[in-house]
Amino acid sequence: MVVNGQTILGRLLDQFSRSNAFAEIYVNASYQVSSIAKFVSDRPLKQRPQMIWEPSPMGTAYTVCRLLNRVGDRLVVVHGDLLLETESVLTFVKTVVTSEMSWLAVHERSQRSARSQVVISGNRVVEVMETSTNLSESDERALVNSGIYCFGANSVLLASEVFKHNPISPGLLNHVAASGGLIPYRWTGKRVSIETGRDLEVAQSLLLP
Amino acid sequence: MVLRVLFHSPAHHGPSNALFVDADGVLWSDTGPGAILRTKELSAHAHSFLGQVRSATEVKFKVIVVSNQTAVARGMTTEDEMVNLFDQLLLKPRLVDAVLLCLCHPHAQDSRYRTNCRCRKPNPEMFLVAANRLMVDLKESVMIGDRITDIVASSRAGISRNYLLLNDRSFELNFSEDAVGDEDSTYFSVIRELSEVVLATPSEIDKD
Numbered sequence: 001m002v003v004n005g006q007t008i009l010g011r012l013l014d015q016f017s018r019s020n021a022f023a024e025i026y027v028n029a030s031y032q033v034s035s036i037a038k039f040v041s042d043r044p045l046k047q048r049p050q051m052i053w054e055p056s057p058m059g060t061a062y063t064v065c066r067l068l069n070r071v072g073d074r075l076v077v078v079h080g081d082l083l084l085e086t087e088s089v090l091t092f093v094k095t096v097v098t099s100e101m102s103w104l105a106v107h108e109r110s111q112r113s114a115r116s117q118v119v120i121s122g123n124r125v126v127e128v129m130e131t132s133t134n135l136s137e138s139d140e141r142a143l144v145n146s147g148i149y150c151f152g153a154n155s156v157l158l159a160s161e162v163f164k165h166n167p168i169s170p171g172l173l174n175h176v177a178a179s180g181g182l183i184p185y186r187w188t189g190k191r192v193s194i195e196t197g198r199d200l201e202v203a204q205s206l207l208l209p
Numbered sequence: 210m211v212l213r214v215l216f217h218s219p220a221h222h223g224p225s226n227a228l229f230v231d232a233d234g235v236l237w238s239d240t241g242p243g244a245i246l247r248t249k250e251l252s253a254h255a256h257s258f259l260g261q262v263r264s265a266t267e268v269k270f271k272v273i274v275v276s277n278q279t280a281v282a283r284g285m286t287t288e289d290e291m292v293n294l295f296d297q298l299l300l301k302p303r304l305v306d307a308v309l310l311c312l313c314h315p316h317a318q319d320s321r322y323r324t325n326c327r328c329r330k331p332n333p334e335m336f337l338v339a340a341n342r343l344m345v346d347l348k349e350s351v352m353i354g355d356r357i358t359d360i361v362a363s364s365r366a367g368i369s370r371n372y373l374l375l376n377d378r379s380f381e382l383n384f385s386e387d388a389v390g391d392e393d394s395t396y397f398s399v400i401r402e403l404s405e406v407v408l409a410t411p412s413e414i415d416k417d
């Protein structure tokens with residue numbers, strides 16, 4: 001998908017590649033892997049990403065668990081439909097890559113439009129709740145999952161089969177939170193998740209740097 | 210299973226890391242079944258690449274060719290001629306250390322080769338045989354293929370650094386013949402030229 005002349009994936013790859021913080025960059029794909037592989041190979045990136053192809057999608061939680069076990073190191077994970085401000089990406093990366101902990105980026109949203117809520121106590125995420133309907137009709141603000149994570153190297157050492165065919169939120173996040181090792185990161189920069197045509201219009205109007 | 214394994218003796222000497230390469234589409238153009246019968250020479254890129262790998266300062270890898278060759282099963286040539294071609298082209302000039310050829314095909318004309326065997330990529334058997342016979346550490350090895358089935362096979366064998374030399378047919382899969390397990394994750398880097406391959410072992414990359 002193209003926003004202001006840039007594909008969302010290309011923008012994310014450029015941003016993370018330019019941060020110089022990662023030994024490896026991975027792109028996980030199940031559908032249209034051929035097009036994505038061609039796109040990645042054509043792109044003049046500072047760092048060549050590795051593709052992960054799952055012929056049958058195994059769920060992002062399971063993919064993350066397997067990758068964590070494979071790399072044996074911290075893993076920053078970003079949903080591929082996110083348009084992010086470059087400065088915010090660099091600040092997030094700078095914060096999390098020097099930490100051994102796991103991090104969950106959160107941002108504020110009115111409860112009226114929120115379908116998830118991140119419960120925080122002190123400086124720890126206690127629980128992530130997701131519902132299929134909005135949390136309430138209130139205009140009060142709630143903290144929600146931003147779709148950007150950093151998992152510590154030892155955060156998921158259990159049999160990852162538990163998470164097969166599940167998304168990252170809430171199961172995997174709550175598993176990490178239960179160990180007391182999930183720190184909230186307040187995402188204050190611009191961020192648009194492109195799921196609808198309206199999101200695309202918003203993203204185009206932002207002209208993100 | 211009709212698997213031919215050709216190698217120099219003693220094959221277990223030298224580095225335990227291996228560079229595995231597919232033949233059709235990597236060492237020469239993939240012009241369809243029996244491409245080697247029409248080509249009979251390496252592409253200039255492949256010759257130069259293997260030459261560099263073989264140069265005195267770059268001998269860190271055994272070089273092993275793993276190839277599904279269906280021309281014999283299709284009646285296009287004989288097993289002896291196929292083996293001889295690979296021997297003359299790759300082993301005699303010492304460009305590679307070993308060649309493993311799966312000669313089977315599920316629809317072979319010749320019944321001796323008519324089997325959906327376990328050595329045929331995307332099955333990992335050829336890599337496992339090579340590891341056993343040539344004392345290769347698969348975890349520290351590298352694979353270059355031009356089809357996703359090459360990479361699925363090497364990935365299943367436990368090779369972590371895989372390169373897909375991209376062409377228009379790289380993602381063609383014949384699921385009736387080459388069932389790819391639902392549970393597999395396949396990791397690979399996409400390249401357009403052999404020169405993009407980084408010939409450092411995974412442990413060396415980790416140190417960087």
